[in-house]
Amino acid sequence: QSVLTQPPSASGTPGQRVTISCSGSSSNIGSNTVNWYQQLPGTAPKLLIYSNNKRPSGVPDRFSGSKSGTSASLAISGLQSEDEADYYCAVWDDSLKGVVFGGGTKLTVL
């Protein structure tokens, strides 16, 4: 069982906006910044959002992140078929003294 809790699945139709949640605790999300990753089948995860809400160069502004208390969210607007992938949140945990990941959310574009 992962330290960070994500819904196992999410779905939407092209053009829709979907949100993926990530729930943690005071020792991780409550005190550190959250990163989000996108993983396409058979490839390594790719950094999508860092420091809660910043996008690396090349990531479309359709992707956005937010954090409140011990939870974080990834929002994808204008959903496209190529967004179909697994999404993971990650954050440093002060108690475990290491990075912890969510269990991942499989996004399906209907």
Place this chain on the structure above:
Amino acid sequence: QVQLQQSGPGLVKPSQTLSLTCAISGDSVSSNSAAWIWIRQSPSRGLEWLGRTYYRSKWYYEYGASVKSRITINPDTSKNQFSLQLNSVTPEDTAVYYCARDPYIDVWGKGTTVTVSS
């Protein structure tokens, strides 16, 4: 552009040592602003942070609790690379192993599928 090139065997026997290497291009293993990480991914355990090494006037090593007694991550400044050694492996250590760069885990190697089997 920073790239990480992984190498190492894909099959390890139970009780033996898993050894992987990650060669860095476009950055330095001795960078004062980066850390060098190993992560693994399996269907049963998901993504699991194994540990990291970094240089801030001296070398630091931090390991995940689940593997702390069996893991060593070593930098090699002469070859600009870092390595993972995991001792006394069992089938539970079967996974895809990734090397990566901190902060933000923004650069990843392609991954090495390691199977622990006799």
